[in-house]
Amino acid sequence: MFTNSTSVTTIEAFILEQESRYPEATGELSNLLYDIALAAKIIAAAIRRAGLVNILGSIGQKNVQGEEQQKLDVFANETIIKAVDHGGRLCAMASEEVEGIIPIPENFKCGKYCLLFDPLDGSSNIDVNVPVGTVFSIVQKITRGRHGEMEDLLQPGRRQVAAGYVIYGSSTMLVYTTGQGAHGFTLDPSIGEFLLSHPNIRTPDEGQFLSVNDSYEQYWDEPTKKLMRRYRGLEGDRRHLTVRYVGSLVADFHRNLLGGGVFCYPHSRKSPQGKLRLLYEANPLAFICEQAGGAAIDGKTRLLDVQPTDLHQRTPLFMGSKSDVDLALQTFAHHSELVGA
Ligand code: FDP
Numbered sequence: 001m002f003t004n005s006t007s008v009t010t011i012e013a014f015i016l017e018q019e020s021r022y023p024e025a026t027g028e029l030s031n032l033l034y035d036i037a038l039a040a041k042i043i044a045a046a047i048r049r050a051g052l053v054n055i056l057g058s059i060g061q062k063n064v065q066g067e068e069q070q071k072l073d074v075f076a077n078e079t080i081i082k083a084v085d086h087g088g089r090l091c092a093m094a095s096e097e098v099e100g101i102i103p104i105p106e107n108f109k110c111g112k113y114c115l116l117f118d119p120l121d122g123s124s125n126i127d128v129n130v131p132v133g134t135v136f137s138i139v140q141k142i143t144r145g146r147h148g149e150m151e152d153l154l155q156p157g158r159r160q161v162a163a164g165y166v167i168y169g170s171s172t173m174l175v176y177t178t179g180q181g182a183h184g185f186t187l188d189p190s191i192g193e194f195l196l197s198h199p200n201i202r203t204p205d206e207g208q209f210l211s212v213n214d215s216y217e218q219y220w221d222e223p224t225k226k227l228m229r230r231y232r233g234l235e236g237d238r239r240h241l242t243v244r245y246v247g248s249l250v251a252d253f254h255r256n257l258l259g260g261g262v263f264c265y266p267h268s269r270k271s272p273q274g275k276l277r278l279l280y281e282a283n284p285l286a287f288i289c290e291q292a293g294g295a296a297i298d299g300k301t302r303l304l305d306v307q308p309t310d311l312h313q314r315t316p317l318f319m320g321s322k323s324d325v326d327l328a329l330q331t332f333a334h335h336s337e338l339v340g341a
Helices: 009-018 029-047 050-056 074-083 123-128 214-219 222-231 249-259 278-291 322-333
Strands: 089-096 113-121 134-141 158-166 172-177 182-190 195-197 209-211 262-267 295-296 319-321
Touching: 009 029, 009 089, 009 195, 029 050, 029 074, 029 113, 029 134, 029 158, 029 172, 029 195, 074 089, 074 113, 074 123, 074 134, 113 278, 123 134, 134 249, 134 278, 158 182, 158 249, 158 278, 172 195, 172 249, 172 278, 172 322, 182 214, 209 249, 214 222, 214 322, 222 262, 222 322, 249 262, 249 278, 262 322, 278 295, 278 319, 319 322
Parallel strands: 089 113, 209 262
Antiparallel strands: 113 134, 134 158, 158 172, 172 182, 182 195, 262 319, 295 319
16 A cells, blocks of 8 residues: 555655554654654764764864764764653663663652663764664563553563664664564655655565675584584585675665565674673564564574573674574574573
């Protein structure tokens, strides 16, 4: 129904249409998603100006209007918090930028959802004009009190009720799921609206791309090295994958989601638990990946089944096209000595 040359669907209309399929829906989740989309537009506008920083004043200096320039990741963090904290939909938040729980201020109503997010992933790439992203995950509160507690935030990924990411690239795109497929929206900057551009994204069963930082090969265990040889067609009888690694998670994930491929950030002697964060990087992307027909594991276990124990815990990650992730599962199944497992 949504895309043909004569119809344009805004993200608001799409969210509303999805909500109408559930008569019991209160609209709270929809409103929360709008608020996140608004924050994404504000962050996108700031990122577009980032290249002008040398002209307009660098971080920590005053800009031409006499305002203090903020670091973009701090700005993104505050923008998201301000966009969502007062709507009465959330009871707690967690961010990559903040050590503990971010509470809802006392003067605002608390709701039934918790938001976990990475406000600006790959922010070191901004200086060199490489795409960066925002990643978010929403779970429902399980404790009884008014405010959300750590237990509410530490839920396995399969309990996510919604998740998404925004990629600030040559265009800004927001991709999200509420468990009814993964849908992508492109920001039309001339009207300031996210328009449905990629309904019901399906990732190919067999990928084209391998995304891994192989400068860490010296720290990998034998099964990981074997897996990479298999992906490259140096061992076994599979066709080889082509290597693409931006080093900006959302950019690597987004390319592989659309084109097919596997993103790997393995455990290693250097990073026994991998590098990426389970709750606000790996889980939301894993939810989207599964909704698009792909898979995500930590080496041995479906990622969405991992029980978190810490807000900022890291996880090894193998995520993308199903047959490529299956190969990782098979390769590691025969080895009990995974570093970090
Ligand atoms: P960054 O350190 O630049 O913020 O989550 C952090 C992240 O980037 C991901 O975006 C990226 O996929 C990964 O780290 C890159 O890590 P390596 O440099 O170790 O490959």
